[in-house]
Amino acid sequence: MKRDLDLVRMILLEAEEADGRLDLSRFVDASHSLDLLGFHVAMMADAGLVDAEVGHAVGGRCSSVTVNRLTWAGEDYLDAIRSDTVWQRVKAAMRDTVGDTALSVVKEAGLALSLSLIKAKLGV
Structure with missing residues (x-):
């Protein structure tokens, strides 16, 4: 998968506005699969932008994506x-x-x- 910086920005904006944890399953649509969202959130966590959890089902498919909070670097x-x-x-x-x-x-x-x-x- 290729990184989509518009999607990264959208996730950051949504996570900042959320009252508590942000479940990204509500953003699944024709353009954004849960696997795509999970890929981006995992990369964002690797980059230190978010504290997040990406769950995987048997077979490796993404089963859940939750952003717990933005980090200081994510806010910056x-x-x-x-x-x-x-x-x-x-x-x-x-x-x-x-x-x-x-x-x-x-x-x-x-x-x-x-x-x-x-x-x-x-x-x-």
Whole structure:
């Protein structure tokens, strides 16, 4: 499976808004299987963005996906890409230059763009 940064962002936003644990089974649809959600949440946990549980049934298929909470790193990453304006511009820059890239690069690009927008607003 290939990492989908839009899906990562959506999961982070939903987890932040949740009162407690977030069961991702409610996001299963024609575009997002439970296996796909589990793959992304497991990768997000590996990256230190979330504390989560991904259950597997006999045969290896994903049986449950729960995000318990965002970590400090997850909150920082989300803060860098939360704004729709920043997110769309970062995605366009990635698409037009490097294609896929590391989460750390996406975060740094989001932070740099946010800082640039704030400086422009302040006139500095």
